[in-house]
Amino acid sequence: xxxxxxxxxxxxxxxxxxxxxxxxxxxxxxxxxxxxxxxxxxxxxxxxxxxxxxxxxxxxxxxxxxxxxxxxxxxxxxxxxxxxxxxxxxxxxxxxxxxxxxxxxxxxxxxxxxxxxxxxxxxxxxxxxxxxxxxxxxxxxxxxxxxxxxxxxxxxxxxxxxxxxxxxxxxxxxxxxxxxxxxxxxxxxxxxxxxxxxxxxxxxxxxxxxxxxxxxxxxxxxxxxxxxxxxxxxxxxxxxxxxxxxxxxxxxxxxxxxxxxxxxxxxxxxxxxxxxxxxxxxxxxxxxxxxxxxxxxxxxxxxxxxxxxxxxxxxxxxxxxxxxxxxxxxxxxxxxxxxxxxxxxxxxxxxxxxxxxxxxxxxxxxxxxxxxxxxxxxxxxxxxxxxxxxxxxxxxxxxxxxxxxxxxx
Numbered sequence: 001x002x003x004x005x006x007x008x009x010x011x012x013x014x015x016x017x018x019x020x021x022x023x024x025x026x027x028x029x030x031x032x033x034x035x036x037x038x039x040x041x042x043x044x045x046x047x048x049x050x051x052x053x054x055x056x057x058x059x060x061x062x063x064x065x066x067x068x069x070x071x072x073x074x075x076x077x078x079x080x081x082x083x084x085x086x087x088x089x090x091x092x093x094x095x096x097x098x099x100x101x102x103x104x105x106x107x108x109x110x111x112x113x114x115x116x117x118x119x120x121x122x123x124x125x126x127x128x129x130x131x132x133x134x135x136x137x138x139x140x141x142x143x144x145x146x147x148x149x150x151x152x153x154x155x156x157x158x159x160x161x162x163x164x165x166x167x168x169x170x171x172x173x174x175x176x177x178x179x180x181x182x183x184x185x186x187x188x189x190x191x192x193x194x195x196x197x198x199x200x201x202x203x204x205x206x207x208x209x210x211x212x213x214x215x216x217x218x219x220x221x222x223x224x225x226x227x228x229x230x231x232x233x234x235x236x237x238x239x240x241x242x243x244x245x246x247x248x249x250x251x252x253x254x255x256x257x258x259x260x261x262x263x264x265x266x267x268x269x270x271x272x273x274x275x276x277x278x279x280x281x282x283x284x285x286x287x288x289x290x291x292x293x294x295x296x297x298x299x300x301x302x303x304x305x306x307x308x309x310x311x312x313x314x315x316x317x318x319x320x321x322x323x324x325x326x327x328x329x330x331x332x333x334x335x336x337x338x339x340x341x342x343x344x345x346x347x348x349x350x351x352x353x354x355x356x357x358x359x360x361x362x363x364x365x366x367x368x369x370x371x372x373x374x375x376x377x378x379x380x381x382x383x384x385x386x387x388x389x390x391x392x393x394x395x396x397x398x399x400x401x402x403x404x405x406x407x408x409x
Contacts, residue, residue, distance in 0.1 A: 006046040010056055013039060017063040024071035024078075033077045036067070040085055044092075051102075053093030058106055061086050061119060068116045079118050087121035094129035104134050108141060111161065123161040127168035135165050139174065146181075156182065163193075170201040188220045196228060204235040223252065230261065239265070254278060254295040275299045283308060288315035290323045297330050306331065306339050313342055318350020321362075332373075338381060341373045345389065352397045360403045367393075367407055 024032050040060060047053030064082045071078050094103055107126065110119055127135060139162055146158030159181050166175035175197040183190045191214050199207035211229055226249050233242035246265040250258040263271060279301050282292045288309075296305035309316070309327065318324065328343040344366045351363040367390070374386035384392065397403065 003046060003048055007052070007056070010039070010043060010046065011059065014059050014063055018066045020066050020070040022070070026072040026074055029071060029073055029075065029078055032071065033081050036078065036081045037085055040081070040089055044089055047093065050093045050096035051099065054090060054097055054103065054106065057086060057090045057093060058110060061090065061110060062113070064118055065113070065115050068118070079116065083118040083121055087119065090122060091125050091128055097129065100130055100134055103129060104137070107138070114157070124164050126165060132169065135169055139165055167197055167200065172198040172201045172203060172206070188214055188218055192221055192225055192228065199228065199232060204232045208232050208236070223249065234265070253291050255291055256298060275301070279304050288312040290320065293323070293327055297327065302334050302336065306336050309339055309343070313346070316343065316346035318347045321347055337373050337376045338379070338383070341370055341377060342383065344370050344373070352393070352400060352403065355400070357402060360406060363403060364406045
């Protein structure tokens with residue numbers, strides 16, 4: 001088949017997609033998405049020049065409205081073909097295309113008809129295929145088109161992409177102007193966004209000034225704000241404030257990533273001192289924190305983790321079974337069979353107390369695990385042994401016949 005024949009075949013199939021021949025239900029969406037991906041792959045293979053590749057992928061992208069209107073895309077996989085794969089293919093071909101004026105016109109046409117919002121990646125990566133003068137023209141075009149619109153949603157269709165272009169241009173003043181157009185009264189998110197762009201553009205001091213405009217009592221996006229503030233402090237060489245911020249981040253959620261961030265500021269030679277001090281602080285805190293249990297276990301403070309959990313057993317919530325199962329596995333590996341058993345009891349109690357029959361399979365599994373653990377425990381530390389626990393369980397949940405039938409079998 002010649003290139004001309006292959007292109008004709010592709011265009012014919014693209015025209016077929018636009019005709020919306022039948023509705024694609026949820027069960028068909030996966031195979032249908034793969035069919036679309038294969039069509040994209042064919043375009044990439046037959047394109048003999050960047051321009052031809054752009055033309056064909058642009059034509060593919062323009063089928064999105066018809067396809068998405070005629071498909072149940074509840075899980076988003078059909079939309080992903082357009083928003084990820086097709087946009088990536090367009091950018092790849094466009095970055096090698098020398099006719100920038102033609103590309104500029106193609107991009108404007110594609111953005112104008114983005115009814116399903118799946119073409120945004122083209123604007124987010126526009127600097128990869130259009131030089132700065134065209135980006136400036138694009139911004140002017142977006143301002144002009146947005147100002148002609150009357151509805152808010154229609155205005156945002158043109159104004160919102162300006163923020164993305166401003167980031168790529170590293171033009172924080174343009175970004176600020178776009179933000180103020182979107183939010184006449186800037187919310188916390190607006191201050192954070194503007195601060196980020198000033199920092200990314202090489203203006204850490206201005207970024208700091210924007211962050212400091214947010215009231216101290218504001219908690220919305222506090223983690224994002226403090227992470228940016230820490231970067232700014234490091235950039236400006238403000239070690240004292242940087243340490244304070246790093247401690248705030250770490251103590252809000254003690255995990256390996258935040259510990260590493262803290263040690264970058266304090267110095268890695270302080271690792272043991274930090275772990276010892278935080279362990280004492282955790283043990284003094286009456287409320288159970290999942291992240292604090294994880295921290296103690298990750299730091300290999302098994303004794304302290306066991307003590308912490310044992311003193312807060314009534315706070316164990318079997319609903320968060322992923323955490324509890326992870327802890328139980330680690331404790332069992334370290335032969336801490338009593339605390340392991342008590343965690344499995346919390347998991348089983350949660351299932352039976354809520355009458356979650358769909359989870360009875362797991363409940364039976366937990367009870368059998370308790371039977372096995374009981375053979376390894378010699379000191380129950382004042383807690384009912386396994387026989388006593390099971391007897392009380394049968395009394396409290398005697399009407400849950402299906403559960404006991406599964407277990408007894």
